Amino acid sequence: MAPSGAWDPSGYLRFAGERARPFADLLARVDARAPSVVVDLGCGEGALTASLADHWPGAVVTGVDSSAEMLAAAAAHARPGRVGFVRADVRDWRPDAPVDVLVTNAVLHWVPGHAALLRRWAADLAPGGWLALQVPGNQAAPTHVLLAGLCRSPRWAGRLAGAAPAADAVLDPAGYLGVLEEAGLAAEAWETTYLHVLTGADPVLAWVRSTVLRPVLARLADDDAAELTAAYAALLREAYPRRPDGTTLLPFRRVFAVAQAGTSR
Template structure:
C-alpha cells in the first residue's frame, strides 16, 4: 500500500458531522432492544461504532476494517470486554456465532457484487437479528461523473468511479427479502452546506479521489487534481455567502430475521 493509497482518518473526519448523519438515520430504523452481539463491518475510525455500545450498553460491539490507519484511529474508542476493533476484509469476514445486529455503513460501494455478501450475512443473523446497510447513491453526480471523464489514462481504468456501484432501494429490498428478512429500503438526498476553499474537492479527497491519485506520480496527481477542482467549482459554485451546497444521495435498507 502506498501513502496515497492509505486512508487518512483526519481528512475523512473533516466532514465528520455530515458523514455521521446517514449512520444515525440508518440506526433509527433498527428496532433491536437488547442485543448481545453487534458487528460494524467497515467501521472506519471507530467513533460511530463506539456509539453502538452507548445505545446497547449490554452488547459486545466489534468493528471490522481493512485499513491499518483507520484501525489505529479507532483504538482510542476501544473498551476492553465491550468494544473492540479487528483487522479484516468484509468480503471474507465470518462471525464466530449468530449476530444480533450487523451494520455496514458507506462500505459496500467499494465491493463489486456485494448482493451475494448481503445474502450470506442475512443467514448469519440470530433469530430476531437485524441487518442494516447504507451506501452512497451519488454515482451519477458531478463529483463522480467529472472524475471519470478525467480518468483517460489506462492506469486509472480500475480506479475511476464505476457508473453504477450500488443498487437502488428497490434492488436492496429485493435482495434482503430473498434472503428471508422482513425488509424496508429508502433513499435520502442530503444537502450539505460546505465552507472553505474548494469544499467539494475537500469532500472527495478522502473517498472517490483517493484511489485515483494512488496510481499517479506527484506531478500527474497535481495536474489531475487541478483540472478536477476547476470542474467542480463550475458544478458546485459558491453561494453569495461563500458556502457551497453539495447534494448527496444515499441509499438505505434494513432487514430483520423472524424469531
C-alpha cells in the same frame, strides 16, 4: 474492504458531522431492543462504532476494517469488554457466533458484487437479528461523473480508466429490498438526499479527496496527481459554485436498507 491506497482518518473526519447523519438515520430504523452481539463491518476510525455501545448498553460491539490507518485511529475508541476492533476484509469476515445487529455503513460501494455478500450476512444473523446498510448513491452526481470523465480522457485513460468511479457500484432501494427479501428477511429500503453546506476553499474537492478521489490518486506520481487534482478542482468549482454567502452546497444521495430475520431460524 477498501480501495487501494492508504486511508487518511484526519481527512475523513473533517466532515465527521455530515458523515454521521446517515448513520444516525439508519440506526433509528433498527428496532433491536437488547442485542448482545453487534458488529460494524467497515468501521473506519471507530467513533460511530463506539456509539453503538452507548445505543445498546448490553451489547458487545466489534468493529471490522481492512485499513491499518483507520484501525490505529479506532484504537482510541476501544472499551475493554465492550468495544473492540479487528482487522479483516469484510468479504472474508465470518462471525464466531450469530449476530444480533450487523451494521455496514458507507462500505459496500467499494465491494463489487456485494449482493452475494448480503445474502451470506443474512445467514449469519441470530433469530430476530437485524442487518442495516447505508451506501452513497451519488454515482450520477457531478463529483463522480466528472472524475470518471477525467479518468477515461486521452490524457489519463492508459493509467486511470480502471480506477474511474463505476456507475453501477450500488443498487437502488428496490434492488436492496429484493436482495434482502430473497434472503428471507423482512426488509424496508429508502433513499435520502442530504444538502451539505460546506465552507472553505474547494470544499467539494476536500470532501472527495478522502473518498472517491483517493484510489485514483494512489495510481499516480506526485506531479501527475497534482495535475489531475487541479483539473478536477476546476470542474468541481463550476459544477458546485460558491454561493453569495461564501458557502458551497453539496447534494448527496444515500441509499438505506434495514432487514430483520425471522424469530426461528
